[in-house]
Amino acid sequence: MIHRKSETRLCRSALLLVCASLLLMCVACRRDAELPVSTPAVTESKTKTEARDRYFDDxxxxxxxxxxxxxxxxxxFVPRSIGSGVALGDFNNDDLLDIYLIQNGGPDSEARNVMFQQRPDNTFVRCPSGFGADVAGFGMGAAAGDVNNDGKLDLAVSEFGAIxxxxxxxVDSEIKFVESTSAANLANSNWGTSLAFFDYDRDGWLDLVVANYLDYDPSRICSAASGREDFCGPxxxxxxFTRLFHNEGIQAGASAPRFKDVTATSGFGSKTGSGLGVLCADFNGDHWPDVFVANDGNPNTLWINQGDGTFQEKATRYGVAYNSVGEAEADMGVAFGDVNxxxxxxxxxxxxxxxxxxxxxxxxSEIFVDQTASSGIxxxxxxxxxxxAAFGDFDNDGDLDLTFVNGRVLRAASHADDSESPVLFWDDYAQQDQLFVNDAGKxxxxxxxxxxxxxxxxxxRGLACGDLNNDGRLDLVVxxxxxxxKILFGRNESESNWLSVRVMAGQLNRDAMGAVVRLTDKNGGVQVRLASPNYSFLSSNDLRVHFGLGDCDSFQKIEVTxxxxxxxxxxxxxxxxxLTLTRGTGGIADDAN
Structure with missing residues (x-):
């Protein structure tokens, strides 16, 4: 069955940025002291029209x-430098994305995680204190998924030393949560970072994978090349170890499922890594979801699902452990999509x-090649x-663009004094974020x-992508x-066409995490998307998959694997x-309407 919703649009005011302002901002951003190349600043030759924002409004x-x-x-304290993420999700089932933001102040801090509930006019209001997920801690990442298959999105949050x-x-649109960590038998005393829900054994119950970073000792002091104290590196x-938890389902009378730590028996305990980013997807086409972990300063790990509850690590064989010259790099955020x-x-x-x-x-299948140099990146x-990081068709022209956010982990050459305000302290780690448009695969x-x-x-640090205001343009939360x-609404002055698709699998794994959606447009072009919210860094994204369609005002068919x-x-x-596509209600595709 295809369920159609009427399109809504939010009027936008143009954001005009004069050249002088952009120039000052660029100069204010100190360049990385380790970088041997010069970086061009925005020139003053741009006209006012050229300087306006073509892609997003803040x-x-x-x-x-x-x-x-x-x-x-x-x-x-190194967990400070990792930052915290964000989760997007329709947590009260009103067809509007809400925003859950993580704090990193520590367990005794007054700074608590916040849920912003979206209202029909596309503004947001804080959920009142006591909504259930407003906790304090050294918070890191968030993942959204329906772990008990009741039709509501639940939340998992990683912390330094906890989960x-x-x-x-x-009930009745007022967002409420109950912490069920103990009842669910979940525990992670390690330093958890990115985490993701996925159904690795395809039993219809969402399992949980948690990337852990380092065996960190806060008493250790590290110094920069200048001899001055700075954050320790990996x-x-x-x-x-990356930890894997199997969802055992719900026992009679319980509201939360029970999880079992299967890190050792699944194979995940056989190899360590300084995990920061995580992605769950089928890398070899056997219809069993695998797990990629981006490791900071160590070879990446790719855990290939054997279909029997175990995984084998094969990142080197698949070509994703190192870069093209065999180097393990500082890997952080992850994006996944068909860019060519x-x-x-x-x-x-x-x-x-x-x-x-x-x-x-x-x-x-099983072959990935480093094509960074030829990609234009x-x-x-x-x-x-x-x-x-996120792939998304931000201009709705039919191919995936790329955005990622930046910030140093080591101080720039020009540095503030430790005693200065937090704003001045962090100013020496600040950088500009970036956007790349896909032009014929480059x-x-x-x-x-x-x-x-x-x-x-x-x-x-964190970046989440989704259509917050339901206008057919992808938006960002940073x-x-x-x-x-920061909330950025997408701008697409060309008024290109688009389609947003949610897939539903039925009573188990209701949101069909891991399904692959293929769209054929009216000209015969094919686009592919993975239905999964868990990518980027410490963040969870819109469950819906988005297609930019350019000048195609219709599509021929959609195939869901x-x-x-x-x-x-x-x-x-x-x-x-x-559109909402529900399993078991499809049919043979006809010509586009």
């Missing part, structure tokens, strides 16, 4: 988001500024240390045309260390709408 104030991140602990599970008990500590239109999913990972972000292109207007850095993304300097969360490999076809229709 609507943070307009929509009512007033979240300010707090990083607790001593100045060089939390919140069961959604929302080489200063032992790496940790060959219907194979490619892998992108962010790194430090002294390295290059890496694009591994899929060349078929290295032809950037500046280099930053990247964290959160990326072009358009950051200087996007003041909303790149016009200021922050220590950015989190920063000791700074405000469900987790067990079954392919179901749904008839075509008009563009510019939201």
């Amino acid at each position: 609507v943070t104030d307009r929509v009512g988001i007033d979240f300010v991140h707090v990083a607790g602990g001593k100045p060089y 939390r599970l919140f069961i959604n008990v929302t 080489q200063s500590f032992d790496a940790s 239109g060959d219907q194979r999913m490619d892998l992108f990972v962010t790194h430090r500024a002294v390295e290059t972000h890496t694009l591994w292109a899929s060349h078929g 290295t032809n950037s207007q500046w280099r930053g240390t990247g964290f959160g 990326f072009v850095d358009v950051s200087n045309d996007c003041g909303a993304i790149s016009g200021d300097c922050k220590v950015s 989190t920063t260390i000791e700074g405000r969360a 469900w987790l067990d490999g079954t392919i179901e076809s749904f008839v075509g229709g008009k563009s510019n709408q939201f």
